[in-house]
Amino acid sequence: DTAVSQTPKYLVTQMGNDKSIKCEQNLGHDTMYWYKQDSKKFLKIMFSYNNKELIINETVPNRFSPKSPDKAHLNLHINSLELGDSAVYFCASSQVLAETYNEQFFGPGTRLTVL
Amino acid sequence: AQSVAQPEDQVNVAEGNPLTVKCTYSVSGNPYLFWYVQYPNRGLQFLLKYITGDNLVKGSYGFEAEFNKSQTSFHLKKPSALVSDSALYFCAVRDSVDSNYQLIWGAGTKLIIKP
Numbered sequence: 328d329t330a331v332s333q334t335p336k337y338l339v340t341q342m343g344n345d346k347s348i349k350c351e352q353n354l355g356h357d358t359m360y361w362y363k364q365d366s367k368k369f370l371k372i373m374f375s376y377n378n379k380e381l382i383i384n385e386t387v388p389n390r391f392s393p394k395s396p397d398k399a400h401l402n403l404h405i406n407s408l409e410l411g412d413s414a415v416y417f418c419a420s421s422q423v424l425a426e427t428y429n430e431q432f433f434g435p436g437t438r439l440t441v442l
Numbered sequence: 443a444q445s446v447a448q449p450e451d452q453v454n455v456a457e458g459n460p461l462t463v464k465c466t467y468s469v470s471g472n473p474y475l476f477w478y479v480q481y482p483n484r485g486l487q488f489l490l491k492y493i494t495g496d497n498l499v500k501g502s503y504g505f506e507a508e509f510n511k512s513q514t515s516f517h518l519k520k521p522s523a524l525v526s527d528s529a530l531y532f533c534a535v536r537d538s539v540d541s542n543y544q545l546i547w548g549a550g551t552k553l554i555i556k557p
Contacts, residue, residue: 331485360544368480368530370547382542417485428474428493428536431545433485 330354331434333418339440340408348403348437350418359401360431361393362417370417376401377423405439413441444469444537448548455523455555463518463551465533472538475516476545477507480530489531492516503527523555 331352340346352359358377364370374393375382381393390406405412418434445468455461467473477489490501497509507518518531530552534545 368550370486370532370550372544372547375542375544382544419486428491430476430488430491431486432488433478435485436483 331418331420331432333416333434333437335437336435337438337440339442341442342408342410344408345404345406346408346439347405348416348418348439350401350403350434352399352418352420352432354420354422354432356420356422356432357398358421358423359395360419360421361401361403362419364415364417364436366414373403374401408439408441410441413439415439444535444540444546446533446535446546446548448531448533448551450551451549452552452554455553457525457555457557458522461520461523461527461553461555463531463533463553465516465518465548466514467516467533467535467546468514469535469537470539473509473514473516474536474538475507475509476534476536477501477505477516477518478532478534479503480532480550482529486532489518525555525557528553528555 334349360375361373373387392404395401415436415438417436419431421431422429447466475492478486480486490499492499492509500506505520530550532550533548
């Protein structure tokens with residue numbers, strides 16, 4: 328069973344469109360994340376979501392919005408797509424504990440191409 | 443401010459030789475340190491972590507890392523490299539005094555093992 332899954336794996340779309348990427352984790356974790364990996368492989372945290380507390384990276388445009396219907400899902404919705412949004416988007420999850428810090432488990436990624 | 447540096451964009455090693463991938467960090471409190479590996483077109487996989495205790499940490503695939511507080515380093519090592527170790531390696535840190543759930547990531551180091 329896949330621990331963290333994302334759909335779709337590939338997404339090709341036109342500028343200006345709105346799209347969503349879905350993420351599900353079956354690990355029972357309480358915290359989920361969205362990352363953007365650009366063409367130079369830099370990883371940038373976009374959001375983290377823990378027990379209904381959303382932490383937003385201030386550099387993320389408000390065209391990006393995470394939506395969490397329940398603890399096992401954190402979807403990423405993107406409005407008015409731009410060329411610069413082309414990247415690989417990774418979902419991840421972890422169990423956050425007060426006195427330690429557990430590793431994050433990553434999904435396989437969604438390659439978004441904006442034409 | 444928290445930061446992670448991976449000073450080498452690329453490391454080349456002959457198969458069978460020892461390898462080292464360097465990581466230095468800067469945090470205000472105590473560091474929680476991680477190494478992840480990314481194979482081409484895949485998500486990131488957790489290798490090992492240092493939270494507290496023994497400075498030498500052993501992880502997956504024969505990798506280990508040594509925490510050095512005085513040098514603020516957490517270098518990844520393996521005694522004998524395999525061609526299959528060729529991948530992109532990321533170091534990450536969380537500051538113990540940071541109340542959010544996010545990791546600070548290095549820029550990644552491409553490891554190439556030549557037969």
